[in-house]
Amino acid sequence: MSELRTLFSRQQIAARVAGLGQQISMDFAGESVVLVGVLKGAAIFLSDLARQLDLDATFDFISVSSYGNQKKNSGEVKLLKDVDQSMQGKNVILVEDILDTGLTISYLKDMILAHHPKAFRIVALLDKKCRRQQPIQADYVGFEISDEFVVGYGMDHAERYRNLPDICVLP
Ligand code: IMP
Ligand code: MG
DSSP: OTTOEEEEOHHHHHHHHHHHHHHHHHHTTTSEEEEEEEETTTHHHHHHHHTTOOSEEEEEEEEEEOOTTSSSOOSOOEEEEOOSSOOTTSEEEEEEEEESSSHHHHHHHHHHHTTOOSEEEEEEEEEOGGGOOSOOOOSEEEEEOOSOOEEBTTBOBTTBSTTOSSEEEOO
16 A cells, blocks of 8 residues: 555544534534435544534435446446435535535436435535536535545545545646
């Protein structure tokens, strides 16, 4: 693993996730929220973010196919697992690891809005703004990054590296 360069250390990630948690807790003070994690990349981020929320929170998970084992996005989004509960009337926070072209989140946003939630917000740990193909933005962003392929803290390349505690750049 010596070829990997650290982009954000575990300490930097923890500090930023705590900040996001505070912000979301203020915005939804006194309300309940449903955190909808996009499997598998957002699993670690969701579990850390959830513990920084001073709110009544439940979890749900959704799964879509995107990259397969390639570094490039096929442009096709396929739903592999839907949410378990209806999102109707709920404060839904979609939790994603990376907002890249925006295809995945645009698809999921339309899908969740069709449930008629009370509120809908997107939180993305990383935002590759320069790569966007769909006009979509996250309401909460951890870090904006340039066009580099990153792994660790839940994010993979061909399913590897998800368990790295730091976010690293794959050359
Ligand atoms: P989008 O539909 O292009 O926005 O794709 C977003 C998804 O692609 C994210 O949820 C990630 O799973 C994956 N992805 C995009 N960039 C990276 C990366 O640099 N490393 C790992 N996964 C990535
Ligand atoms: Mg993902």
